[in-house]
Amino acid sequence: MNFQYELIFVGTALFLIMAIGLISFVAYYQQKQLKQKYLQQQQIQELQAEMQRQLLETALQAQEVEQRRIAKDLHDEVGAMLSATKMSLNQLIKKVADTDLNPIALQTKEMLEESIGHVRRISKELVPSTLENFGLVTALDEFIQKIHVASGVEFFLNYEGFESNYRFDKKIELTIFRIAQELTNNALKHAEATEIVLILLLKEQKLNFIFKDNGKGFDLEKVMNSPKSGLGLRNIASRLSVINGTHQFKTAIGQGTTTEIEISIN
Amino acid sequence: MLDRFFYLLQKYPLDFVTDLIVIVPILVGIINLKYLTNSVKIILTYLIFTLIINIITIYLGLVKENNMFLFNVKDIGEIIAWGIFYFLILKTSNFKSKIIILLAIISLLINILLFNNKEISGYSHVTNSIVLIIAVFLHYHEIVSQLKIENILFHSPFWLSASILLSSSGTILIYLFSSITLSTTTPYKIFDNFLIITQIISIISLFLITFTFWLSRFENKK
Numbered sequence: 001m002n003f004q005y006e007l008i009f010v011g012t013a014l015f016l017i018m019a020i021g022l023i024s025f026v027a028y029y030q031q032k033q034l035k036q037k038y039l040q041q042q043q044i045q046e047l048q049a050e051m052q053r054q055l056l057e058t059a060l061q062a063q064e065v066e067q068r069r070i071a072k073d074l075h076d077e078v079g080a081m082l083s084a085t086k087m088s089l090n091q092l093i094k095k096v097a098d099t100d101l102n103p104i105a106l107q108t109k110e111m112l113e114e115s116i117g118h119v120r121r122i123s124k125e126l127v128p129s130t131l132e133n134f135g136l137v138t139a140l141d142e143f144i145q146k147i148h149v150a151s152g153v154e155f156f157l158n159y160e161g162f163e164s165n166y167r168f169d170k171k172i173e174l175t176i177f178r179i180a181q182e183l184t185n186n187a188l189k190h191a192e193a194t195e196i197v198l199i200l201l202l203k204e205q206k207l208n209f210i211f212k213d214n215g216k217g218f219d220l221e222k223v224m225n226s227p228k229s230g231l232g233l234r235n236i237a238s239r240l241s242v243i244n245g246t247h248q249f250k251t252a253i254g255q256g257t258t259t260e261i262e263i264s265i266n
Numbered sequence: 267m268l269d270r271f272f273y274l275l276q277k278y279p280l281d282f283v284t285d286l287i288v289i290v291p292i293l294v295g296i297i298n299l300k301y302l303t304n305s306v307k308i309i310l311t312y313l314i315f316t317l318i319i320n321i322i323t324i325y326l327g328l329v330k331e332n333n334m335f336l337f338n339v340k341d342i343g344e345i346i347a348w349g350i351f352y353f354l355i356l357k358t359s360n361f362k363s364k365i366i367i368l369l370a371i372i373s374l375l376i377n378i379l380l381f382n383n384k385e386i387s388g389y390s391h392v393t394n395s396i397v398l399i400i401a402v403f404l405h406y407h408e409i410v411s412q413l414k415i416e417n418i419l420f421h422s423p424f425w426l427s428a429s430i431l432l433s434s435s436g437t438i439l440i441y442l443f444s445s446i447t448l449s450t451t452t453p454y455k456i457f458d459n460f461l462i463i464t465q466i467i468s469i470i471s472l473f474l475i476t477f478t479f480w481l482s483r484f485e486n487k488k
Contacts, residue, residue: 005456008447011439012463019435023428026406030418037413 057171057242064174071126074119082116121146128177136173137164140180140198151188154195161202168207172263175239176200176209182232183211183259191215191257202265209261217251267328274327284465285320288313291476301482305354306422309475312347316340334450337386338377345373345394348430352401355423362404369397388444395434395441402427402434420485422478429474436467 093105131139144155187193193215201208224230245263295310319340326333349370356362377390415421440447447460
């Protein structure tokens with residue numbers, strides 16, 4: 001009889017151990033599965049982000065190619081045609097030098113020269129050939145000089161940690177250059193700045209680009225949430241995402257704007 | 267009657283503790299009532315029912331009346347309450363909830379058919395235990411396969427299932443062999459030992475239910 005009771009007692013103990021084991025297993029296994037699920041979701045998100053980045057990169061590349069084609073057409077076809085027209089006009093001016101038509105011919109020549117200048121400028125802006133040939137510092141320098149001549153805005157360009165002819169990765173150079181163009185455009189068009197400072201700093205394999213203007217600043221949150229006015233700033237963020245760069249805007253109404261960009265050059 | 271009450275309290279303190287400790291989860295449940303889901307409220311209702319049965323059991327014991335049939339009444343309440351509980355928490359899975367309802371009805375019929383006025387109906391309790399263990403398995407399978415719950419440790423049905431799994435698996439053998447463990451013909455000492463085991467398991471189970479009720483206030487926040 002005692003053996004029977006012992007068996008029931010041991011059996012009960014075993015059942016209890018099995019129950020505790022099952023409860024612990026379910027808790028452990030569920031947590032493990034959940035962790036795995038989160039990891040998978042994270043991987044999917046990373047993949048999606050990478051795909052989006054590649055898509056953006058392709059779009060930007062296509063945009064650059066298209067700009068290059070337009071610049072080539074402008075330079076080779078429109079530019080050449082305008083130059084030929086100018087030569088022809090010069091001949092005409094010689095023939096009408098002593099007539100009443102001479103002032104009109106001279107005025108036409110002036111307008112034509114202006115048009116040739118515009119075509120040349122647009123063509124150059126579309127393809128930053130200085131950037132491709134001489135690097136970021138020279139291209140930025142050339143760019144700010146042009147803007148200074150055209151608008152009178154004071155520019156200060158500083159660089160530290162590298163030589164002026166140092167070449168970064170092509171994508172990085174183009175991104176910084178385009179962002180500088182965008183920010184300069186914003187500073188002149190919207191902020192009415194009179195002074196702009198550009199700083200390039202290379203330190204510990206990281207390139208920092210700081211763009212400061214003394215313009216009227218803006219409400220960052222409002223602009224970022226606005227589909228129209230935040231477009232330029234969102235473009236900057238998109239361009240940076242392609243090269244894994246980060247950015248930060250510091251601004252307030254009446255206090256100018258500072259944009260800080262950090263790019264790893266590894 | 268009061269003298270007999272104190273005499274029995276002195277002689278069988280654990281019996282009284284087991285019968286009256288059910289007040290603790292009831293109180294914790296009532297305090298946290300607004301946090302309890304409908305399915306968990308069913309268990310709170312069952313505990314109130316259990317408390318009433320326990321008070322009647324004590325009273326009948328004091329007046330020297332047979333109170334064994336009340337264990338069987340409690341079993342009927344148990345299968346109804348837990349059957350509804352598992353039906354509610356498994357209702358997203360049509361197949362599983364149908365199985366639970368079917369098994370609970372079969373178990374309820376067995377409880378009614380094997381109802382005994384004089385002795386504990388061990389087989390009814392065993393049937394309940396098997397059905398509830400199956401329900402726990404189905405529920406745990408649901409938790410593991412669907413991965414909808416973020417933190418299982420803050421999920422009240424998980425702990426309620428743990429409590430019912432412990433109480434069912436811990437008492438199934440004792441009730442299966444109730445003719446030699448909990449019968450009126452069982453030697454007193456043996457009877458008492460097995461009763462103590464079931465009472466300790468019951469206290470652990472009630473502790474887990476108390477914990478579940480308290481946990482409910484954090485569950486929605488998680």
